[in-house]
Amino acid sequence: MELLIALLGGTLRISTPILLAALGETIIERAGILNLGIEGTLLLSAFSGFVVAQLSGSLWLGLGAAVLTGVLLGLLMGFLSVTLKLNQHVAGLGITLLASGLALYAFRLLYGGSSTPPALEGSFTQFQPLHGTPLGPLFRQYGLTYLALLLVPLTGWLLTRTAFGLRLRAVGENPEAADIAGVNVAAVRYRALALGGALMGLAGAFLSLAQLGAFAHGMVSGRGWVAIALVIFGHWQPSKVLGGALLFGFLQALQLRLQAEGVNLPYEALLALPYLVTILILALTGRNTAYPKALLKPYYREGA
């Protein structure tokens, strides 16, 4: 029992950055944009959060910088994919390459080639609401973890119950109709990218300011791609995305535990599982996959 609770606590911690990033990507994809800039956005915002926190001595300023980085990269994606209407795959990948390159460039510049990552003097601490009780390890979490869980229903509410969410989905499903109804397609897509980017910024901040308390080259290591997979796995619905993120977090927590226990197991098999399952789901749902209908399609106004 104790073991299970520790395992579930680890699950929540590991799920957090992936959940935040996947929620951000969900919002963006529901508006009709596939943002492959996610992987680089996570790294650059983890980096900017770390640098600002270290220079200013304030974790909160660091958090703000990470969110701002996510928003700015989202707006850059907007300029490329909405204003210039470039191919979203290549533009997004370009942002990932650019943001990763900038993060590593600036990191090397500021901290030299030292192999040990410089650490923050203090990182975010965990809340311990049920300390001392058997459930303590489960609830001993960073504030960002609680925020991420809270953002699941909030994102769902935003997408389905608000006027902005309605416009956002309209733009992602049928931009022509939305335009005729008086919705500014480009403005809604920009806002979705900025909002989604902010969530990706939170994910990056979680990595450097909470989980690791430092910055390291490989700290994102494909989490952005996992998030892309989870959005499909979760059928573009926040609650199902949460399920996928928890499943992924559990597999990783299990793998860490088994490794610590010295169980000899190719842990890569567990890590590859979410990717394979996503591809399997795509294969099984095939043509019926519930893609937002205007995903990947730039919107051209008739006659323009």
Place this chain on the structure above:
Amino acid sequence: MFRLERAPAPLWQRALVPVLAVLVTFILVSLVILGTGVDPLAVFREVLFEPLTSRSDRLEVLVQATPLLLTGVAVAVAFRGGYYNIGAEGQLYTGALAAALVGPRLGGVPAALSVAVMLAAGFFGGALWALTPALLKIRLKVDEVVTTLLLNSVMLFLISALLNGPWRDPVSGWPRSPAIAASAQFPGIIPRSRVHLGLLVALLAVALLGWVLRRTRFGLELRAVGLGADAARFMGVRVRRVVLISALVSGGVAGLAGVGEVAGVHTYLIGELSPGYGYTGIIVATFGGLSAPGILISGLFLALIDTGTLSASRTLGVPVYLGDVLEATLLLVTLAFLLLNRYRLRWAVKRPVG
């Protein structure tokens, strides 16, 4: 007065795009370098001209260009048909994996045959890794971008499992595959340099791409599909077949890049075999306008940037990641400038009214 008309750009204007893209890229990246406190012009001189002044650096550019030309061709074959294969990185590693599996078993086999077997294995491996996304695309219309992208990570996990499991050297503990047989190693083609047979393979691939696109029925069909699958189908092109073949060839050529790195550079497989050649291939292909001559120039140009930033990091202390920043900026700026090709720049004489 100059005027923009909505019409396909003439050739001279198309040739202007890469020139403008490079200029704007260097201006934008200058801002990054200025923040570093180094003179951007000094950096660019070091990056773009310094490698050309010494024999060893010039040849090193060719070594760097070998995988880039191959992944550039791989990406272009797919993109030309409107199939967005983002999986060249994984396909490269699959080719390398095939080479690492076959290579050690080729002891005693004549060198020419060994090399041919290595290339065939790598091509087959890369194509195999490209097969699932291609089939999902043509059978079920599953978007290939996500599937090819995710399979990159899966292949890296698979190779990591092999390197840390059965392949871990029991003596040194090094995570690397058994060395390939001497006969399977690519011979050097220029004395006193690391330039290997893979360069010839890469040049041949570029030439073949040009020939297929311009001179063959398949190339015509591929271009037609890329311009619009529905119209191509109407013209009688078997679209699915064309997409499948181009996807498999794309994966196969990316696999050849992996073979080259294993057989021509390292003689074994390591986890850091590719610093992202598969992704850089997308830049090579895009900057090269998805054409053979363009890819030749852009592959060499990006290899020059890679070699030059390495030397600039030694002499000027600029972080070596400057190369990544330059190449990514070049990709985004090129994409934006390609929009100009939809317009025609004309000299419009104002006629007096009446």
